[in-house]
Amino acid sequence: MSDTILVFATRELLAEKEAWLSTLANERNASSHTIAAYERDLRQFLVFLTAYNARPAGLSDLSDLKAAELRAFLADRRREGAGSRSLGRNLSGLRAFLKHLERKGLASAAGARAMRAPKAQKSLPRPLAVDDALEVAEEAGSFAVEPWIAARDVAVLTLLYGCGLRISEALTLPGDALLEPDARSMAITGKGGKTRIVPLLPAIHTAIGDYRRLCPFALSAEEPLFRGARGGPLRPQIVQRNMARLRGALGLPPSATPHALRHSFATHLLAAGGDLRTIQDLLGHASLSTTQNYTAVDSGRLMSIYRDAHPRARRRG
Structure with missing residues (x-):
């Protein structure tokens, strides 16, 4: 699914997204690269969820997120060419955001916790002779x-x-x-x-x-x-x-x-x-x-x- 959808979340959900990213930066000293990766992972999921439900994603959609919706998202990313490592990172970023919402009583992270990340094939070092x-x-x-x-x-x-x-x-x-x-x-x-x-x-x-x-x-x-x-x-x-x-x-x-x-x-x-x-x-x-x-x-x-x-x-x- 394309990232061309402009309205991909409600104002309330976007506000929580910004609050979470701010917490990562100011309280957890996350690097700018980590924050950028998390922001991208979450945005990709919200864009998917908006298209999946045919309306902007809101807090109610995340309050009891089902494993089926997460599987559909990962399958969609796989069709776009994402590898196992990228999918694992997507799931990790989404779990982190859901835990943030869970601490505030706004969502449950149970479905995301139950999801297993795709197994990434280990790449061995390639030394020279x-x-x-x-x-x-x-x-x-x-x-x-x-x-x-x-x-x-x-x-x-x-x-x-x-x-x-x-x-x-x-x-x-x-x-x-x-x-x-x-x-x-x-x-x-x-x-x-x-x-x-x-x-x-x-x-x-x-x-x-x-x-x-x-x-x-x-x-x-x-x-x-x-x-x-x-x-x-x-x-x-x-x-x-x-x-x-x-x-x-x-x-x-x-x-x-x-x-x-x-x-x-x-x-x-x-x-x-x-x-x-x-x-x-x-x-x-x-x-x-x-x-x-x-x-x-x-x-x-x-x-x-x-x-x-x-x-x-x-x-x-």
């Missing part, structure tokens, strides 16, 4: 016209692969980061404000040192370490664009993205005998189950370790 990951880091500056930009591009991708950083973590490093050439590790603050310690290899110091020496801008603690061509913060899109060029030049698959270098960091450590708990700490994963995705990626290596290490596997006859 060891040789490909090394070549990407070495050739990262191939397309740069200026030497300092070439050195910058090498330094960024070397950090992603050498430390397992997220692209946002690399690009928010301050200008005084990695000043000590003998440092063996550094602290990284990642998702949720969680700080972790990552190792620093000599190749990382070399790449950062080359970039610092050639960069024409002052790299102070108040400014980001990595700069764009005009001196502003380096944008993720620039790194992604450079990686796309490298994919074409090196014959790599579309899955070879900057984030794939982080996956490669973890998978290659696992293949070399690293334990999952250590890799979890290095990646900054809150849950070990997230890190365990890498066991599926490198199952061949794990089976080899099992055959070599387990007493019953070693025993013959």
